[in-house]
Amino acid sequence: xxxxxxSDKIGKNFENGKPLHCFSALYDxxxxxxxxxxxxxxxxxxxxxxxxxxxxxxxxxxxxxxxLLFGMWNVGYQHFLSxxxxxxxxxxxxxxxxxxxxxxxxxxVSGLTIEIIFAQHRGHQVAEGxxxxxxxxxxxxxxxxxxWIVAIATAFSVLFAKEVFxxxxxxxxxxxxxxxxxxxxxxxxxxxxxxxxxxEMPDAVSGATPLSLTMNGAxxxxxxxxxxxxxxxxxxxxxxxxxxxxxxxxxLLYTQVASWKIMLSVxxxxxxxxxxxxxxxxCPLTGWQQLLMGGFLFGAVFMATDPVTAAHTSAGKYIYGTxxxxxxxxxxxxxxxxxxxxxxxxxxxxxxxPLIDYCVVRLTIRKRKIQISRKKIRL
Amino acid sequence: xxxxxxKGLDLHLKGEAMPEMEALPIPQLCHVCxxxxxxxxxxxxxxxxxxxxxxxxxxxxxxDERVTFxxxxxxxxxxxxxxEKRVVECITIEVDTSAxxxxxxxxxDDDNAGSHKETLLRYGLWPCLxxxxxxxxxxPDRKPKALFVSCFxxxxxxxxxxxxxxxxxxxxxxxLRILKRVVGPDVPxxxxxxxxxxxxxxxxxxxxxxxxxxxxxxxxxxxxxxxRIAPLDKGETVWYISPADVCRIGRLFASHLLGFxxxxxxxxxxxxxxxxxxxxxxxxxxxxxxMQTIGDNVRKISxxxxxxxxxxxxxxxxFYDHQVTLLKENSEREFIGWLLPGFKKWSFSHTFTAWLTxxxxxxxxxxxHGDHRNFVMTDIYDKVFPFxxxxxxxxxxxxxxxxxxxxxxxxxxxxDSEDFALCEVVCPSKxxxxxxxEDGLKEVKEA
Numbered sequence: 001x002x003x004x005x006x007s008d009k010i011g012k013n014f015e016n017g018k019p020l021h022c023f024s025a026l027y028d029x030x031x032x033x034x035x036x037x038x039x040x041x042x043x044x045x046x047x048x049x050x051x052x053x054x055x056x057x058x059x060x061x062x063x064x065x066x067x068l069l070f071g072m073w074n075v076g077y078q079h080f081l082s083x084x085x086x087x088x089x090x091x092x093x094x095x096x097x098x099x100x101x102x103x104x105x106x107x108x109v110s111g112l113t114i115e116i117i118f119a120q121h122r123g124h125q126v127a128e129g130x131x132x133x134x135x136x137x138x139x140x141x142x143x144x145x146x147x148w149i150v151a152i153a154t155a156f157s158v159l160f161a162k163e164v165f166x167x168x169x170x171x172x173x174x175x176x177x178x179x180x181x182x183x184x185x186x187x188x189x190x191x192x193x194x195x196x197x198x199x200e201m202p203d204a205v206s207g208a209t210p211l212s213l214t215m216n217g218a219x220x221x222x223x224x225x226x227x228x229x230x231x232x233x234x235x236x237x238x239x240x241x242x243x244x245x246x247x248x249x250x251x252l253l254y255t256q257v258a259s260w261k262i263m264l265s266v267x268x269x270x271x272x273x274x275x276x277x278x279x280x281x282x283c284p285l286t287g288w289q290q291l292l293m294g295g296f297l298f299g300a301v302f303m304a305t306d307p308v309t310a311a312h313t314s315a316g317k318y319i320y321g322t323x324x325x326x327x328x329x330x331x332x333x334x335x336x337x338x339x340x341x342x343x344x345x346x347x348x349x350x351x352x353x354p355l356i357d358y359c360v361v362r363l364t365i366r367k368r369k370i371q372i373s374r375k376k377i378r379l
Numbered sequence: 380x381x382x383x384x385x386k387g388l389d390l391h392l393k394g395e396a397m398p399e400m401e402a403l404p405i406p407q408l409c410h411v412c413x414x415x416x417x418x419x420x421x422x423x424x425x426x427x428x429x430x431x432x433x434x435x436x437x438x439x440x441x442x443d444e445r446v447t448f449x450x451x452x453x454x455x456x457x458x459x460x461x462x463e464k465r466v467v468e469c470i471t472i473e474v475d476t477s478a479x480x481x482x483x484x485x486x487x488d489d490d491n492a493g494s495h496k497e498t499l500l501r502y503g504l505w506p507c508l509x510x511x512x513x514x515x516x517x518x519p520d521r522k523p524k525a526l527f528v529s530c531f532x533x534x535x536x537x538x539x540x541x542x543x544x545x546x547x548x549x550x551x552x553x554x555l556r557i558l559k560r561v562v563g564p565d566v567p568x569x570x571x572x573x574x575x576x577x578x579x580x581x582x583x584x585x586x587x588x589x590x591x592x593x594x595x596x597x598x599x600x601x602x603x604x605x606x607r608i609a610p611l612d613k614g615e616t617v618w619y620i621s622p623a624d625v626c627r628i629g630r631l632f633a634s635h636l637l638g639f640x641x642x643x644x645x646x647x648x649x650x651x652x653x654x655x656x657x658x659x660x661x662x663x664x665x666x667x668x669x670m671q672t673i674g675d676n677v678r679k680i681s682x683x684x685x686x687x688x689x690x691x692x693x694x695x696x697x698f699y700d701h702q703v704t705l706l707k708e709n710s711e712r713e714f715i716g717w718l719l720p721g722f723k724k725w726s727f728s729h730t731f732t733a734w735l736t737x738x739x740x741x742x743x744x745x746x747x748h749g750d751h752r753n754f755v756m757t758d759i760y761d762k763v764f765p766f767x768x769x770x771x772x773x774x775x776x777x778x779x780x781x782x783x784x785x786x787x788x789x790x791x792x793x794x795d796s797e798d799f800a801l802c803e804v805v806c807p808s809k810x811x812x813x814x815x816x817e818d819g820l821k822e823v824k825e826a
Contacts, residue, residue, distance in 0.1 A: 004712040032750070036716035039747040044796075044813040045803045046684045046706055047390065050724035050731055052749025054717035056756065056807050059730050125750055169753025169808075255729045259758055312757040312772060361773055365788045368768035372610045 004038070007031050025120035029112075032125070057128040059257045061135050063248035064302065068139060070244040071237030072096030075143045078234050079199045099199055100237065102147055103138035110151040111137075114158045118167065129168030129175075129308075130158065136176040136302060139238025140295065140343075143199040145183065145190050153179040153186075173350045174309045177343055184343070192339075197234035209235050211294045211332070211339040214285060228292045239298040249301040258305035261314065262321040266300040267291065269325025274333075283333045290329055299328070299342035304349075311353040313360040320356055324349045381574060382607050384594030386765040388727060388801050390535040392684065393740045394705070396644035396653045398542055403656050405480065408663040409452045409472040410693035411437055416506060417515050418821065421448070421467050429456045433482040434502055434637050437470050446516055449503030451639030451660040453478035460693075469693050472661070480659040481638030484631070492560050499561070499628065502637050506698065507624035510616045511605055512792040513820055517618050525609045526562050527619040528555075530581045531573040531592075533599030534683035538644035538702055540622055541580050542655055547626045548583060554629030555584050562618065571604045581622070594765075596685075602798040603765045611792045623701060643696055647684075647705035648742050649677040664703070665694035672705055678745050680704040685800035686813070709744030724748075727763070727805040752808040760812075763801040769793060771802055775812060778819030783826050786819055795820070 011031060014024040032054075041048060076092030076099075111134050112126075119126045137154055157178035162171040183191050190196060194208040210228060213221050223233050231241025239245075252258035274290035277283040283290075291297060304310060304324045311320035324345050331341025338344060413421035421438040425431060431450040440446040454474040462468040486498045496519055499505045510517035517523065530540060544551065559568060567588055572578045574593035582589065590608055592598040601619045609617060623642070630636050639660035646653045651671050658664060668679050668690070680687035682700040696703065713719070721731035725741040728734070733741070760771040769790040777785040796813035803812040 003714060007712075034715060035712040036748070037750050038710040038712050039750055039809075040708060040710050040745045041747050044811050045800050046678065046680055046687065046689075046704075046745055047392075047725075047743040047804060048747050048749075048809065049728065049805045049807065050721060050726040050733075050748045051728040051805075051807045052717070052809065053752045053755060053807055054749065055728075055730050058717055125752075127752055129755070167753065169755050257728070257730065261758075307757045308755055310757075313770060314758060314761055317758070361770060361789075364768050364770055368790055371768055372612050375610050 004035055007035055022120065025116050025124070025126055029116065029119075029126040053128045056257055057131050059255050060132045060252065060302070063251040063257075064132075064135055064139065064238065066244035066247040067238045067241060067298070068100070068135075069093075070231055070241040071139060071239075072100055074231055074240055075099050075199050075237055077232065078197075079201070082198050082201045095199075096143075096237070099143045100138055103141065103145070103150055104134070106147045106151050107134045107137045107154050110154040111158045114155055114163065118163045122167075124167070127168035129162075133157075133175045133179075136238070137179050140176065140180050140236050140298070141183065142191055142196040143237060144196065149183055149187050149190060150179075153182040156182050169308055172309055172354065173347060174303055174306050177303055177347050177350075180343055181347060197236070209233065209294065209339075214283075214293070214339075225289075225292070228289075236295065236298075238302075239295040242292055242297050245297045245301050252301065252305070258301070259307065259310070259317055261317040262305045262310055262324075263300055265318045265321030266304050266325040266328075267297075269322035270296060270300070270329050271325070273326045273329040277329065277333050290332070294332075294340045295342045296328060299346055300325070303342075304346050309350045309353065311356045311360070313357050313364075315363075316353070316356040316360045319360075320349055320353055323352070380589075381591045381593070382604075384592060384598040384603060384765045386761070386763055387595035387597055388763045388805070389533075389595040390684070390725070390743070390804070391738060391740045392535050392646075392704075392743050393648040394646050394650050394653045395536055396538060396646050396655055398539065398655070400542070400545075400642070400655045400657060403658040403662070403664065403667055405452075405474060405476045406658075406663040406666070407474055407476070408457070409450075409454065409474050409659075409661040410469045410663060410695045411448070411451065411472070411661045412469045412693060412695070412697070413438060413448070413467050414469075415698040416448075417513070418824075419516070423459055423467055423470065425456045425459070425470065427456055427458055430454075431456060431472060432478070433480065433639070434484055436503070438467070440516070443518065445500045445519060446505055447500055447503050448506060452480055452662070453482075471693075474662075480640060481636050483635055484637045485635065490560065492563065495557050495561050495632070498631070502631060503639075504624070504628055504631060507627065508618050508620050509699075510618050511601065511611060511795065512616070513824055514795050514797075517616060521616060523562055523566060523618040524611070524615045525566060525605075525617050526558060526568045527571065527601050527605060527608075527617060528568065528587075528622055528625060529571045529599055529601050529604060529619065530578070530622055531571075531576065531599045532683075532702075533573075533596040534685055534702075535596070536644070536646035536653075536702065536704060537599070537683060538642075538646075538655065541577065543623055543642045543644075543701060544580060544626055547629075548580060550626040550629035550633060551580070551622065552584060552629065553633040554625035554627070555587060557628055557632050558620070558625065559586055567609075569604070569608055571599075571601075571608075573599070597765065597798060597801065600797055602793070602795055606766050606769075606793050613787055613792060615792075621699065621701075641696060641701065643701045643703055645671055645703050645705070647680075647703075648744075649673050649705040649707050660698060661695055663694050664696065668694060668703070668705075674707065676708045678706045678708050680706060684743065685804065686797045707742075707744045709746040711746075728759075728807070747809055749807070749809050751810070754808055754810065756807050759805055759807065760802040763805055764798070766790070766793065766798070771799065771812075774819075775799075775810070775815050778815045778822075781822060783823055786823055791816075791819060791823055 014027040076095030080087040157175040161178035271287040275287035327345035328341040420441040432453040454472045457471045460469040574591035679690040796817040799812040
């Protein structure tokens, strides 16, 4: 008996009118996870592209893997470094893995439960968007964040950033960032300050990130360019290694899953603003140093490029990206209360993306009118 | 003038037609389907048992009874098949196999627009013309902005027009002359040709403007051509017609012969022997389809894989089609298919390894490769949609939200469902773009 036949047989118990129907969304999610759907085209084009949302999302997750693997090792490395112990590679990695696993399990259980309940209630299938959201959330949290806070933050973001608006595709805020912002504003002590970025850190050690060092004017303690680029610095799990993030960026750009327009304009916007501040004497850091610090690159590659919450029009993507870059640096430099500006910059631009799109659409309509009238004159 | 279409996509399917022609024997049955014509409300003029011949009116357009649809063959009406809500689905004719499919007809030879129009309407050749916007049969009283004849088909596995129209240069020239009279001397006729192809057949035409198009599909469809040559504004119409129908009109006026012969290419990955056949419009082609199909579970499509219609019920080609595509039905489920490299899966995105061998011919099937989701990938349509200053995603959203004013502003009059076929193919959310646009157009028309 083939697997698909077994699945079909089990599936009969979840059909409308059967006792297990109230779990049909859950069954459907599991079924379509293991087996590709048997849907054939019924109207319109008879052939379709092999790509579907699952493929897109798995590609994004694949792109996140380098940063994740490095992050796991780095969590362990930073921990043992703060204790003054020299430890083997696998020891560090194992330590990080054990820190990551509970976080990711809690995130998925909390988020997927809500997703499945909503899908069941709406009679829809469970959308794949949360697979990436749930993968990203543990990567942008401090390693020791209490699990119950992660559970609440995830539930909050899935409910209020996504499901109340209609689910994946209708949300206007990036759910992973909303989860982080929720923790940031509701439980600031677990996600800000110098003490949270190294797992189980002894009190005597300073766990300050490059960002907070700059903020306090302690630039002489800054890690070297190479350390920041490779990522052997304290920070959230996913953000520290710029090499790993760039590797992810290459995957996203090659597969054309993420928009190069957004990535490029965030980097240019951020770099130009930082360079301006540097030359204006407001900030000792150069443009490139700013790009390598904090979550800037991680945000530019994985979060600003979320196609649903970014601007939808091509021209809008450039404007959106540039403004994300500018705002992130402005918040960092001008507002001393928030060392990390990327999260707030992206969330703010998420809110403005529809306005950008509106303007682009109006301009395009005008352009079309001019095009037609010009053609008429020529004829 | 030369134009280059940059945004578009050629699907490389297996099963291209060999340049060999076979005449099919006259079949027992003929099916004339009013559903071939978009949004047509037919008023049937015949009943079961009536005897008809080539040119006998079968039904007329309820909105304009001058627009007549005639019998393509001689025989006896077998049945008027009605579907849900008594919609006329098909008029089936039992064919008199001894009769000729091309018959002489009589009409006045006055060389003026009014008389030509009347002849075209009377002998069922007016429906050969279609108009943009809406892709419906044009109103005979209106004057178009231009007339387009697209002289190549860029759709997947599309037939080669010079093969379809072999030795009909004289009919083509006469057809164009008549059409010029019908549309008026001040209305330009645009012939659009494939840049770099052998266009000798068409280039002999006179009193027309030639335009050369290069690039991938949809370079051969009238939508992007009209957009570049004579863009449509609200209230304007452009007419278009296929070269085969121009020849049909030409022959009627040159030699008083009326015929609805149809030359088509049998193509597709599930066809045993892809080649050209000749028959007549409405002819039941079930025999040849059954003979030339590999395996049982095959979808037979009248038209190409992008815009064609599944042949079920009545085994015949639609009025405007000149191609049959045979495609394997595929509802097989693959274990963790979303994770595998996908060497044999065709994809426009670069998420499968097959992208590296994208110019290879692929064994396409009818699998949708996923279920419907909300819009997520926002820039994918732009890559295959060759209209400047028309935003495909915004237009789809305007149609979905029934916002007629916005649809008009965004340029709904310039597009048709077929222009969104490629968007539909590449969409990872499996959105039915063509249906959405067709519904939007209908809404705009009825408003």
